[in-house]
Amino acid sequence: MSTDLQASEVPESETLRLIEWLASFGETEDGGTTRLLYSDSWLEAQHAVFDMFQNKGLTPFFDDAGNLYGRVEGTEQTSPAVVTGSHIDTVVNGGKYDGAYGIVASFLAVTRLIEAYGPPKKTIDVVSLCEEEGSRFPITFWGSGHITGQYAGKDPKDYIDKEGVSLETAMHEAGFGKKQYPAPHRTDIECFVEMHIEQGHVLEQNGCSVGVVEGIVGQRRYHIHVTGESNHAGTTPMTFRKDAMAAASEMIHWIHREAFKDDYLVATVGQIEARPNTTNVIAGHVVFSLDIRHHEQDVLDTFCSSVLTHLEETAQHYGVSMQASKWLDVSPVSMDSGLTRRALEQCSMHSIPAHPMFSGAGHDAQVFGNLFPTSLLFVPSHNGISHSPQEFTCREDLEKGVRMMTEFLYTIAW
Amino acid sequence: MSTDLQASEVPESETLRLIEWLASFGETEDGGTTRLLYSDSWLEAQHAVFDMFQNKGLTPFFDDAGNLYGRVEGTEQTSPAVVTGSHIDTVVNGGKYDGAYGIVASFLAVTRLIEAYGPPKKTIDVVSLCEEEGSRFPITFWGSGHITGQYAGKDPKDYIDKEGVSLETAMHEAGFGKKQYPAPHRTDIECFVEMHIEQGHVLEQNGCSVGVVEGIVGQRRYHIHVTGESNHAGTTPMTFRKDAMAAASEMIHWIHREAFKDDYLVATVGQIEARPNTTNVIAGHVVFSLDIRHHEQDVLDTFCSSVLTHLEETAQHYGVSMQASKWLDVSPVSMDSGLTRRALEQCSMHSIPAHPMFSGAGHDAQVFGNLFPTSLLFVPSHNGISHSPQEFTCREDLEKGVRMMTEFLYTIAW
Structure with a gap:
């Protein structure tokens, strides 16, 4: 099982171009990015991704928490969806890659596969999750936590930001939490696949371009x-x-x-x-x-x-x-062993140097991983730096990550 | 060699009364004392001590740094002076005993001895040193440092307090540093004797009322x-x-x-x-x-x-x-071994439980001790607390300290 999309065929600059474009929403003076949940820059970024999904033939829709999906219906309509993506929010003056790269990688993989092979067998939802970092309100995984039902019963009035604004008010002002969109909670998920920067330097030290995460600490x-x-x-x-x-x-x-x-x-x-x-x-x-x-x-x-x-x-x-x-x-969360094995096989088959590893940082994948088969993939972080404008992953690794995601989703959904 | 002044004969409350009276200059809301160098409360205290010296027949005079002496001329007029006392300044919200007790102890010892035996053979200067703590300006031992010539050449314009006032300005406003008083530097000192609270709990732990200091660390x-x-x-x-x-x-x-x-x-x-x-x-x-x-x-x-x-x-x-x-x-400073031995003998002779020890804190005695034979005596600090309104020495130990100082000065100057 392999696509015919070789690395040489994909436009080399597309990944980086999309990352730079996304970073322009909330760009800071020293080249960092600040996109706090439900802020103006966050809202502009989500709506820009909405348009990007639409322009490439994915059906965009929000849920009531502010998670944004770009759907491609599968030809086997009874199957639950393959969900893939990462989070759109950042820490204050964070980097361009944390979260954003995962959205870009899943989006590019899906659009390239559609272009080459037409619609998938299984429905795919590329997702731009509304919040993971906990940088504005004292609560993390607000996006994935809603999708998995973890935040059922939590009252957004109880969380207040530094300016004294409640999570409920911020949510309403951004247009969410008013039941104008579908409820976020989902049970129709076959698996979740997330690509993220490592935020450590294990991959760099080991000379690998992809990390296949076996478990999150x-x-x-x-x-x-x-x-x-x-x-x-x-x-x-x-x-x-x-x-x-x-x-x-x-x-x-x-x-x-x-x-x-x-x-x-x-x-x-x-x-x-x-x-x-x-x-x-x-x-x-x-x-x-x-x-x-x-x-x-x-x-x-x-x-x-x-x-x-x-x-x-x-x-x-x-x-x-x-x-x-x-x-x-x-608690620790294990990634799905079948998906992990398959990811490592794909890397091996396509000569992408990969490393099985554990994630020392928290990710949306751990929230999904408690309920659905989940896979988390890493690309290297130069010097292990993240949450900083100095965050960096070289173009070659960014492209290898997208290629890996493309091959992987092909085996899962096509 | 012993006086006939037994503990029972001295008015028990006199020491404590003088300590409470001195503490009223710069008294803080929670029962502490703040007398920073050249401040209003400091100036009032020095002038009150000036009057106290005068009222009891000591000849009071300031030097140009603000050190205050109460002199009793000796009958052997050629001899250099025995100087005894401690410092009048305190830390911010300090206790009643640190410094003040040493002035009171020397003053009471000298006046009691004069009352009983008339003037001493050797001239005695009871001294209320202007500054030791370094609490207002970033410099310590301003009083003893002037007397010993340690501060010759230092420019008081170079030291600034938290309010931006220079040491020179503060000095001038209090009436000093304008050559209206004798220059502070002295070479006519036979010995210096200081009584101080311990500021540790070695004496209390050892059940002793007096500490005889062999050296300062x-x-x-x-x-x-x-x-x-x-x-x-x-x-x-x-x-x-x-x-x-x-x-x-x-x-x-x-x-x-x-x-x-x-x-x-x-x-x-x-x-x-x-x-x-x-x-x-x-x-x-x-x-x-x-x-x-x-x-x-x-x-x-x-x-x-x-x-x-x-x-x-x-x-x-x-x-x-x-x-x-x-x-x-x-550098460490040794106290005079002859004076130390004599002090321990006096304690033993008068059944005052005493402890030879080292001082872990700095004192004016270390500045004098570099140039003149010097003796430093301690009374216990309850729980070792000092630089706090909770600073406390029990009345019995205060009286034993005064008695010890009386016996000691008798052997030195009468």
Whole structure:
């Protein structure tokens, strides 16, 4: 099973041209992109994609959350739809590729396949999901969460942005949430396929153009509060101290060292604050963040449990108290093993250097993956940079990603 | 050698009454005291002490820096003066005892001795030093530094407070620095004796009422900059990281553990900042403070050198860079061993439980101690608290301190 579309035949600049075009909606002064959910730039971008779908013969339609579909009816009309795409929103001053590339890749793959082979057997919906990042409102996966029914019962009045605008108001002002469009929740999905930039540098380090994701990590996030006693840095002998910083440093050092014991485990203390935070006063209080990720629930459970036990013991040893507050707990999600295998076969067949891997970042694919067979594919991020105007993927890899998506969708839907 | 003044004979409330009275100049809402150098409350306090000296027969006079003396001429007029006292200034919202108690103790001891025995053989100057804390201008020991000639050549125009007022302007507005008073620099000092609150809890822990200080620690302060690479906390495997926080935590843990190897060494990391300081981003930069103190120059030199070597090695191990910037370097100062011995003998003779010790905090005594035989005595600080409205020394210890000072000055000057 293979298309006859060779890399040399596709117009080389088309992918990049569409990425640059999409980046013009919400372009920032230093070449980044800001498209927050339901903002003017977001709305312009969704409507521009609507027109693009229409111009290429896809039937565009919104759902009531603001997700945008471009549909191609399949010749086997009874089959559920193959849904493919990514998210249109960005972080503040983010890059051009995060989310946008996935929409472009799915759109180009589908239009090229239609051009070459006519309509697919199965209905295909190219999707521009309304929100994934959580950059405007304190909630993520607003698009995929609506499609999968995860947000049934959530009240958009409860989420407020920095300007004091509620999610409901923003939604209404953009024209959504008023039942003028079909309800977003769907059960008629055969599979979901997403292409995304890696946001790490595993592919670059391994010299691969495509990553085939086997699973998306589970995450736990904590704030660890260590409370000792503030005291004079000169007049308090070491043995009389209850030094929260000394205890915290041993904790952080231990966590970091321990995380090396599993190749796929990552543990990060990115945030720290001390009180009173003065050079000549022993810290009475230190709070630090802890972010732990792994693709296997068992490993995550065991590691987090051993960390908490060790932190408690360390606190006792230093005569301080420790309180761990967990504020995020997301389970790992496996991608569909059949689709993963098929994606790797396609890469091999077309000599696209590919790497089976796990995603350390969250993606819409994990929301779909809980309910439908799902596949997530990566292209490299130069130096692993993302969420920045410096985000970059070279043209060759962008094209290889589109070609891979084309071959893959052909095997799934044609 | 002993006075006939027994504890029972002195009016018990006099010490406390004077401390409360002094605390009324610059009293804060929550019972603390703020008397910043050359401020209105500072000026009122110095003039009130001037009157107090005069009322009790001491001859009061200012020097041109604002130090205030209360002189009692000795009967042996050729001898240089015994100078005794402490500082009148406080930190912002500090306690009632820090500095003030030393002035009160010296004043009461001298007036009681005069009352009982008439004028001393040696001239005594009770001194209310103008500044020690460095709370208004970025310079400490402004009073003792002028008396010892340490500030000769320093230009008060170069020091600016938070309101943008220069030290020169503040000085002039308070009436000093205009050569209307005698120049502060003195060489006619036989010895300096200071009584101060401990600001630690070594005395309380040891059940002692008086501490006899053998030496004041040397201090080194650094800012340690650790620079790695910010990266995604989910997509960057542990082995690819240049995690500044991981490196810093090992450094801080090592420093803290190493400081236990010497009973008198103290090492403190009180301040820390991470960048970008975000839960899901690996810290690219961490800067932390390091405060190291010991009373022996050799130990201080060796420890600081081994710390810097170890930090450099740790940075290399983590693939990050380390830069240590030293911004304070004060040498240890020994108190006069003859005076120390005599003070301990007096305590023993009068059954005042005393403890030979080192001062981990800086005091005016260290400035005098570089040039003149100097003795520093402590009374306990409850729970080691100072620089706070909660600063407290019990009445019994305040009285024992005054009694100790009385016996001590009797042996020195009568």
